[in-house]
Amino acid sequence: MGSSFEKFLDELKGSLDIVDLVSDYVDLKKVGKNYVGLCPFHQEKTPSFTVNPERQFFYCFGCGVGGDVISFLMEIENITFKESVKMLARRSGMEVPGDDPRHRQQLREREKLFKINHLTAKFYHYLLLETDQGLKAINYLKKRGFTKKDIKKFGLGYAPDRWDGLLKFLTGKGFEEGELVKAGLVLLSNNNNYYDRFRDRLIFPIFNSRGEVLAFGGRLIDSDESQPKYLNSPETPVFNKGKNLYGLNWAKHEMRKSSEVIIMEGYTDVLRAHQMGINNVVASLGTALTSEQARLIARYSNLAYISYDADTAGTKATLRGLDILKNAGLNVKVVDLPQDSDPDEYLRKKGVDEFYTLLEEAVDLVEFKIKQGLENIDLNNVQGKIEGTRKLVKILATLEDRIEREIYIQNVSDKFNLDPEILKSEVEKLIKINKNKDKNSSRRYTKKSNRRYFTNKNNKTNSFRSIHFIEEKLLHAFIDFPELRNTIVNEINTDMFSKEYQEVAEFLWENKDSLKGDIINNIESKVLRNKVMELMINNKTVQPEGVERLIVNFKEENVYNIKVGLYKKLQENNLNVNRLNKLLINFQKLSGNHRKEGL
Ligand SMILES: [Zn+2]
Structure with missing residues (x-):
């Protein structure tokens, strides 16, 4: 701009x-x-x-x-x-000036594509509801329990069984073939003929969160082995499959209200759920979720239920997708549908109440992986026990948080009658191997887990109270005085913040040059947004000339707290020699640098 x-x-x-x-x-x-x-x-x-x-x-x-x-x-x-x-x-009685020509050109193109999509949706919708051509599709929908009201609410349509139905309609409205190709609705054949992409299909328009039509999904009505059952629009200047979610426009208010989302697989799953009054449901437009989709979801909710078809829920691609959700800061629970069923069918057969019971019984991601991993393994014989333990070790070793890991180790050992000490030492062995494997590629990870190791147990004790007070003031000053940001960044490393404010600091440090009044719009995670807002709304202002002193105080507090943490670690008996050595080295470094202070 x-x-x-x-x-x-x-x-x-x-x-x-x-x-x-x-x-x-x-x-x-x-x-x-x-x-x-x-x-x-x-x-x-x-x-x-x-x-x-x-x-x-x-x-x-x-x-x-x-x-x-x-x-x-x-x-x-x-x-x-x-x-x-x-x-x-x-x-306010002002006139909007023209913006720069290239941007204007882009805007015009996008607007045109949206217009084409809008007209296309109307065209298909009209054919479905008002003409004999649509009868076949209407009957199909009726058979599956969808009503006229549903068809209207979700804007469903029918693409006619012709090569040029939409083509003729849109060129008749004055659009050029090239524009229709760009919109992904028309294709060019080898002998240079334009033809409709969607033919003889039930049409699901895909909307963005504001309800504008981005693209289309088309489903075969008669079974035809030579054709794919579902056909979607390609990527276009207005449609990026990995950045959108089907149903978000209908689901977003309920997602915000409840802070929860239910993620399903298909168009009809979403339609069925909304039809039956479960309004916080979206579909991923393909089973593997992207990190953009995960962030989009995290904007509206904290807890994501995965309700995929029973046969896809356990596949590797799906499980990877679920880690993406977890990394976006969401809590993830997996709904266990009965074998060979999908949410649409389940809801139709069993009703809303039974579906909610499934939600209540949904397990978290780790439990789900464990259940999945131990399927078909007989833990009652020795061979099974060995195989099962190996799988468990693999799963548990992926947990970064030590406390979380230990809780699961305890649970799993109780449940499957395994020796927790053996399990624990095997898990730790594997973690070490994994760490050595990608030592170079993941320095950041190691650094992070060390930091957690120091702060996890201590951040609620008294020693951390004063640092919270100082770090809040420091972050507040950072927001208030753009001219002092470079000084603060040069003096203070984000690693020095407590666990509570580390993410906030990382965000602010990264955006120090672009930060403006509307920074809220740049923060996608709700947790992070809340923290920044609390900082901005709280009345902890300092004078700019006080910032230098604040930096000094912060550094001193920081060193003091790390030392307290180390000291406590040294007192614990369960330290192994390696860890003890590392801690001692750190301890000596700190003591050497700040000999004046005693513990
Ligand atoms: Zn609100």
């Missing part, structure tokens, strides 16, 4: 008052420096929706939605960035 446009945005925001705008939609009460009210984006009884007039932003501690005037209007009116800017400009 051109700098003139950014300047315009600054002026526009400067001319508006966020309290004024939000008050049009929410009853606000003044509390301290802030205004609070009941969140319009999720159901709540006590207000956690906060507007900060000083920084001109809003934030909800309940559902994690937040931003500036522009994003508030986008969210509440469900409109695009551009539309929001236009509405706000009208509100």
